[in-house]
Amino acid sequence: MRREVPLAITAIVGFALIIVYFIPHPPFNHSRDFFEDLFFIIAAFAIWLGCLNLLKVNADKVYLKKKGWTFSIVVWFGFFLMVIVGFWEGRGFMNPGTTFYYLYDKLYYPLNATMFSILAFFVASASYRAFRARNKEATILLIAALFVMLGRVPFGYYLSSWLPEGWRLGNITDWIMDFPQTAAQRAIMIGIALGIVSSSLRVLLGLERTFASGE
Amino acid sequence: MKKTKAVLFSILIILFFFNLSFPQENLSPLPPTEVRASDTPNDNGHSITVTWKLSGDDGADKKNVVAYEILRSDSPTGEFIVRGMVPAGNNTYQDRGAKEKEDKNYFHPHKDFYYKVRAKTLNSYSESEVAGPAQAYGEWFHLGKLPVFVGTVTFTIMVLAFISLARKGKEFYVRPLAGIDAVDDAIGRATEMGRPILYILGLGSAADIATIASFTILNRIAKKTAEHKTKIIVPCNDPIVMSVAQETVKAGYLDAGRPDMYKEENIFYLTSMQFAYVAAVNGIMLREQTATNFYLGKFYAESLILAETGSVAGSIQISGTDEIAQIPFFVAATDFTLIGEELYAASAYLGREPLLLGALKAQDLAKAIVMISLALGALAASFHLGFFLKLFTVQM
């Protein structure tokens, strides 16, 4: 029961979706939208589950006075600040001029953008300490990367302006992007397509069933 | 006298030119002809396609038709209302409406409609004959998607056929895969060094195909670590992924006959936040001195931070993802990388389960078909044979 029901749900829903893809006649033309909506609704509940989990973990920390429990209060504060303001604003909560938008613009956005921009530093340190031409493949990769990095900025022009027009770094980068890169992307895309189609089928047929295990 | 004649003559000429050009400005253009209205194919039954032959005055040097208006009525003699307009040079229009009955633009299926097309110049117009009746109706099969249908059915049959072959005991050959071959060595190394193995399932949800593939791989690896009595650590960033991972590892230990060695506390939930998660995982790598790190699943920007830390710490690293933008960092900074499709194949490889191998074989056969089509298609296109392309053209 605990294992069969989930596998049955997966199979029925999945195959139904594949079949209705080919039927333009109502009511089947709506059914894909409906299942996509269901998907979003359940995903929303999953996000709430994550939030509740987060609150619980941090409440425990405060309650048990674990190391760094004061920061858990900050987590609670941040969460409820956004939630209270967000619900108070109503449906237009994200319109410019609202308090929620202000919080978004002055708190969420800078924190998020900075978190991602830190990656620039890590790219630098990784390129110094970890990106090695350890074999022929990695060597080709790194050389192509150097070409693109230089060819895509004005420096590439200055480095290679002595070369005849059409053979400069920028031109070579263009060529790489237009042809070999496009070709390889297509091979990967087709490969991933077949892989996903086959994996989906394995899942729907109940061959790959790890996800249905658990308490 | 001569002068008067000349003046009269010039007036005549001017009048003549006016005659030629002026009234013609007001003249209506030639009407569109051969107007046809019929149900739009492959739709939900709320639209009719109208086609016509362009007005004789549609074209650059002529009496400039600027647009066509499409009009519709319930009866050939009734009132016609404008349904839409297309610029000159176009000869089709899809008259569509909403599918909800409450909508004021609701389009009745199975009702007779009559159409005419109006050719418009800047200050005049002319109308075609009335076409119709036409009815809109929904189809039960989308003909434009026929190639997809054929693909789906063929592929499903291939998978089922190979699986049934596998069930009958047929052995399948798959070529060695460097990343997979390295798994045993990597586990052996950890055992020798007496250090733990780290397994990261990525940032995907439990429903992502990459994560599902990774679960199956985790199961196989857990089995091997149980046999080697090596500790495996699985920090997760999603509570659901965690509980599935616990079951997966437990099942692996059970397969190896060592359920007693399974320790649930080694598979734990850290946090859902991307960078907080990475920071914590980095801490584990350095503290536990993991001998081997697996990164298999969905990875985003954190890929390079993980790979760098592991590389500097000197761990053997095996990675794999279907996120194309992250593969480069894994290739450059880890020892072995499963690229895209290889990740999905890995579960079949490690388990050597005939059923999964069967599905993999079907995938290969499909790939062979694709490659042959590519080669033939390119040849056909070189000789300007268009039919081949049509086999793959999907209309949405």
Next chain:
Amino acid sequence: MNFLEKLLALDRRIIFLFIAIAVALPLFFTVKLHIEVTPVVRNLHNALEALPPGSKVLVSLDYDPGSMPELQPMAESFFRYCFMRDLKIIIIGLWPNGPIQANSALEVILNEPDIKKKNPKYGMDYVNLGYTAGNEVVIERMGSDIPVTFPKDYSGNKTEDIPLMKGVKNFNNIDFVYNLSAGYPGTVEWVLFGVDPYKIKLGAGNTAVQAPQIYPYLNSGQLVGLLGGMKGGAEFEIATGHPAKAVKFMFSQSVSHALICFFILIGNFAYFATRKKKGA
């Protein structure tokens, strides 16, 4: 420990410091760099140039503030270009934040002196129809009826009553579609659900991370042109003869790229040199 080994064991904070300087310092200088307009950007510009004044351009902003440094300059330069050329702008978003990004870009552009002279009017020269949920399904629905898909504009006016939207029924009445994209749904969806079935003319701007995955669609002609990352934005600014933010940032971008290349080279050199020694 010899020099090379020391070099390899360099504290990463020193590397971080180098990057911070490489990015920050060039911001203080205004250097006129030679920025070449690549064919993919020139194609986009040419296609836009071919549009007669008064043409209706649909702009779909499918990103959020996370990609602002790359895509916001593209939005601004595009709006500026449209106003200067008297192209009519219809804004939508497949991402909830898209229309908000559009508003902040418009705020910048409408305050520029050149544009102020033109004095574009809301509802006549540009309109923001806001966001509608549904991802690629929205594109499909627009193919049959834009006013039904977007019944109201961003500030709640009825779409049908807006002068600019008179006669705009579906993609037949749109002359060009420009899409700024940072992921799903984005350019790929516009190609598959807009270009293929409805034959719309599509140009796009993408984050650099995404750009390589978009190239296959350029090559097949489904996409007219592509701005890839901040460099693409800078090229478009040059092509339209109005260098702005992206061009200004190109110096920083150049220096930081050069530094990364240098790090890769020196890191590998030190690594292999020390390894050879150990092997010997």
Next chain:
Amino acid sequence: METIGIWIAALLTLGIFSFLYKDNPFYKFCESLFVGISAGYWFVTTFWQVFMPKLADNLIAGRFYYMIGAIFGVLMLLRLFPKIGWLSRWSLALVVGTTAGLYFTRYLVSNGMVQVQNTIIPLYVKGNLSQTIGNLVIVIGTFSGLIYFFFSKEHKGAFGGLAKLGIWFLMLSFGASFGYTVMSRMSLLIGRMDYLLGTWLGLIR
């Protein structure tokens, strides 16, 4: 209000950057705030942009079959109660089924057939050498790339040679991707630096 906001944003930015030097309480504060705020942000956003329009509005409009979404959503929350937590597996199953069903056709079409269709191009373009070479490269590259992903035959002989060519193509493409990703990350950092030095301190114009 705007000035205060800019100061807050700038200080938070510096707080995150301080991690680059060393983990410290200032960073921990910013990180915890970020964790709380982003959870709150997503909670509110999913409520107004998913829950209300997709669930509540449909129920109000009388489309009661949308209750299925609510039921499975609540099942998902049952995970919080260990005894009946296994019921959440049903919701997961529905999500997995939907993903698999949607991906099946979506990938088959957009990543599979469309790409094959686009690769069916003439190998010889009259009077245009560079296009001819380009088309050849695309067809050969795609073909050999697929050979690399072929699992049923060992990479030996001519087949192995083609696979080798395929992996070179793949690596070239990964290199390009690498370069573009670095470009993106640097752009983000430039954006932050511009904010700190320009918007906040007003040192650059």
